[in-house]
Amino acid sequence: MSVSAGNFSQFYQEELQSILQELEAERQQKTHRFGQITLFSVIGGGLLTLFLAAFAREAGLLAFLPLGAALLVIFISYGMMASEWSRLFKWRMLTRLVKFVSPELAYYPERYISEREFRSSLLFQRDPDRYRGEDLIEGRVGQTAIRLSEVHAEYKMEHYDSKGRRYTTWHTLFRGLFIIADFNKHFSGITLVLPDVEQNLLGWFGQVLQGLSAKLGMQPGELVKLEDPEFERAFKVYSTDQIEARYILTPSLMERILRFRERTQSEIRLAFIASHLYVAIPTAHDHFEAPSLFAPVGTLLKPETLNKYLQELRFALAVVDELNLNTRIWTKR
Amino acid sequence: MEALIGSLVCLGGGALLLLILFMALYNSLIAKKNQVDYAYSGIDVQLKKRHDLIPNLVATVRQYMEHERELLERITELRARALSPNLPEGERMQLETALSSALRNLMIAVENYPNLKANENFLHLQASLNEIEEQLAAARRAYNAAVTDLNNAIEMFPTNFIASMMGLSRRAVFEATEAERATPDVAQLFRQ
Numbered sequence: 304m305s306v307s308a309g310n311f312s313q314f315y316q317e318e319l320q321s322i323l324q325e326l327e328a329e330r331q332q333k334t335h336r337f338g339q340i341t342l343f344s345v346i347g348g349g350l351l352t353l354f355l356a357a358f359a360r361e362a363g364l365l366a367f368l369p370l371g372a373a374l375l376v377i378f379i380s381y382g383m384m385a386s387e388w389s390r391l392f393k394w395r396m397l398t399r400l401v402k403f404v405s406p407e408l409a410y411y412p413e414r415y416i417s418e419r420e421f422r423s424s425l426l427f428q429r430d431p432d433r434y435r436g437e438d439l440i441e442g443r444v445g446q447t448a449i450r451l452s453e454v455h456a457e458y459k460m461e462h463y464d465s466k467g468r469r470y471t472t473w474h475t476l477f478r479g480l481f482i483i484a485d486f487n488k489h490f491s492g493i494t495l496v497l498p499d500v501e502q503n504l505l506g507w508f509g510q511v512l513q514g515l516s517a518k519l520g521m522q523p524g525e526l527v528k529l530e531d532p533e534f535e536r537a538f539k540v541y542s543t544d545q546i547e548a549r550y551i552l553t554p555s556l557m558e559r560i561l562r563f564r565e566r567t568q569s570e571i572r573l574a575f576i577a578s579h580l581y582v583a584i585p586t587a588h589d590h591f592e593a594p595s596l597f598a599p600v601g602t603l604l605k606p607e608t609l610n611k612y613l614q615e616l617r618f619a620l621a622v623v624d625e626l627n628l629n630t631r632i633w634t635k636r
Numbered sequence: 637m638e639a640l641i642g643s644l645v646c647l648g649g650g651a652l653l654l655l656i657l658f659m660a661l662y663n664s665l666i667a668k669k670n671q672v673d674y675a676y677s678g679i680d681v682q683l684k685k686r687h688d689l690i691p692n693l694v695a696t697v698r699q700y701m702e703h704e705r706e707l708l709e710r711i712t713e714l715r716a717r718a719l720s721p722n723l724p725e726g727e728r729m730q731l732e733t734a735l736s737s738a739l740r741n742l743m744i745a746v747e748n749y750p751n752l753k754a755n756e757n758f759l760h761l762q763a764s765l766n767e768i769e770e771q772l773a774a775a776r777r778a779y780n781a782a783v784t785d786l787n788n789a790i791e792m793f794p795t796n797f798i799a800s801m802m803g804l805s806r807r808a809v810f811e812a813t814e815a816e817r818a819t820p821d822v823a824q825l826f827r828q
Contacts (some may be wrong), residue, residue, distance in 0.1 A: 488770075528781050545671075545781070546678045550774035633767045 314403055321611065322395055327603045329391065333384050334596060340380050347371025349562035350384070385596050389481045392593035393438075397612060400516045401440060404616050412591075415439050415452040416481045424483075424581035425495060425523060426572045431456035431476050431571075438591045444620055451482040451619055453590055459583040479569070479585040480619055486551075489635045492543035493523045494551055495603065496560065496573040499539040513539050523578050531557045537564060551575050563625045567618075578635070582622055661798050668786040675779035682772040683718075683732055688741075689768065690715045693761045697742070700752040703743050711738045711778060736772075739765065780809040 351369035355362045393412035401410035415436025422430060456476040465468055477590040501509030514526040524543035529535055534557040535562050542548035552560075564571050573582040591612065594602055602608060623629060643714055694708050701708065717723075718731040743762070787806050790799040 464649075528785070530777065530781070544772070545675065546775050546778045548774075549777045552770055553770070553773070632763065633770060634763050 311403070313612070315609070318605075319396070323471045323603050323609075324397070326392060326395060327601070329537075330388060330596060330603065331600065333388055337381060337384055337596075341377050342392040344373035344376045369461040388596050396609075397591060398539065400609070401616065404613070404620070405442065405444060405582050408440055408444070408620075411441070413437060415482065416450060416454055418456075420483060421454060421456060421481060423576070424481075424574045424583070425493065425576070426574050426581060426583050427456070427476055428521065429458050429476060429536040432459045433457040433473065436481075440619065442615075446631055447487070447628040448485040449482065449620070449623060450484075451480060454479070454481040455475040462577070462578055467483050467522060475581055479583065480590065482580075482582040482583070482619070482622055484580045484582070484623065484628060486575060486578050487631055487635060488551065489578055489634050490547050490575065491577060492550060494527075494540065494542040494548045495522065496540050496542075496552070496575075498572065499537060502539065503536065509512070517541055527552075527623050529557065530554075531561075534561055537561060559626050563622065566621075567627070579624070580628070590619065644685070659800070661795050662802070665786075665795060665799055665802065666805065667821055668789055669804065671782040672779065672786050675782045678742060678775035679772065679779055682768055682775055686735075686739075686765070686768050686772070687715055687719060689761065689764055693765065696755070696758050696761060697746075699754065700749050700755070701745065703748075705740070706743065707738065710786055711735065723730065736769075739769075776810045779816065783807045783809050 313563065344589070345535075348370040352366055355366035355369070359366070390412065393410075397412065398410045401408050405603045416439065418431065418434040421434065433455070434456050436452050436454040439450065441450045443449065455478045457473045458476050459470055459471050459473050462471055479548045499509075499513075500511050503509070510526070510528075516522055522541040524541050525545070527540040527545060527586045529540060529552060531554060538560075540548060540552065560571075560573065567586075569585045570584045594608060643741070652678070690711060695711055697704075698708060714731055714735045716727055718735060723731075746752055746758075746762075789795045790804055790806055
């Protein structure tokens with residue numbers, strides 16, 4: 304992945320600029336059309352309401368119906384236009400940006416990491432009840448095959464209020480980037496690296512509880528105690544094989560994971576299953592989103608706009624370099 | 637009469653509880669001891685694999701590396717000595733450590749032979765050796781973790797009483813040798 308500022312500005316001038324201009328024109332056309340729809344609906348609905356109020360007294364509150372309908376039309380047309388715009392921007396612009404970052408990568412705005420794959424990572428103790436995603440990027444970075452997308456997984460909880468009526472609340476299980484990459488070593492078991500809450504809270508006794516939760520079958524395998532104290536403070540590790548866990552988590556990889564966690568500034572989770580690496584990075588903001596339909600004129604043509612996408616892409620793909628996945632000096636090629 | 641039965645039940649219950657506690661601690665100590673043995677055998681497996689690899693490696697390398705005869709002979713000799721039966725455990729591990737550092741020197745010396753680095757067979761052997769060394773390091777670390785766990789149980793209350801009854805004693809962890817800890821000074825190795 305070699306993206307230098309020099310060849311980006313060349314690429315920008317040769318390819319992107321004209322597309323951005325087209326997109327900007329379409330965006331303005333859309334906002335213009337939306338303005339017209341809004342104007343006509345408000346005038347039409349307002350006039351009808353006034354007319355009913357003036358001449359059909361018996362209509363009462365029903366007189367406001369046309370105005371309500373007008374608002375609904377505005378609302379729906381906004382939703383349709385915004386999603387159409389987002390699709391347009393993603394297909395025309397982001398697909399090209401991804402190809403520029405690496406010709407071996409492809410971008411699919413509407414696809415995402417499947418729920419089955421999400422579950423098979425074993426990173427979350429609960430199964431999601433509602434699962435959505437978007438922005439799948441798939442391909443290779445160097446020798447490493449990688450797939451990643453945004454994912455939003457939720458679970459529901461049923462409650463009863465004081466009158467015995469049932470109601471449901473939804474809670475986020477995970478929201479952020481979910482990455483599946485080919486790992487650079489062969490292994491057959493399961494090793495999970497999860498954020499350590501208990502030991503930070505309860506110290507020695509927390510570790511006893513963690514060991515117990517593996518014995519009770521709440522986590523696969525057994526607790527692995529590693530020698531890096533900083534890593535032990537940040538994470539708890541479970542594995543089906545004590546030696547294999549250390550074969551994967553070498554002192555240098557532990558360092559790299561710690562640094563990666565620092566840079567992402569979030570409670571990352573990693574799973575190593577059957578020669579694959581699963582990484583879940585919770586993020587507060589939505590990645591790869593199109594600029595707003597109503598952003599000021601010319602926003603698209605500003606260099607910051609595209610830079611933001613490039614940065615997000617690099618952030619998502621950095622896992623390969625930061626965890627050194629392209630080092631293939633062992634028997635796995 | 638009732639009071640007597642009551643206190644007997646209490647006593648019996650207490651004794652049962654103590655027995656269960658004793659059993660749990662005893663079993664946890666046994667599990668820890670077995671974990672150490674298991675991890676030790678993990679090291680042995682990798683050492684055996686390395687012994688199997690060495691003759692092949694030496695044979696492949698020999699045709700190219702004319703100036704490293706001495707090093708190759710040393711590797712062959714160390715392997716033969718490590719394989720000899722009835723060797724005390726400590727001495728065997730010393731030989732393996734010497735073998736590790738000799739193999740490391742060999743892999744650095746390889747850099748001087750571009751023809752060798754183009755040999756497909758050699759590249760395959762090199763990857764296998766890297767793999768074994770990586771697995772070996774993992775097995776050593778697993779062993780050290782298991783030993784630390786056992787040593788903690790032997791010294792900590794209340795398992796220390798049971799451990800001394802069982803005659804368990806502290807075990808030693810593997811220490812990284814000076815050569816392993818230091819980053820190899822490549823320039824110096826070339827001058828040798």
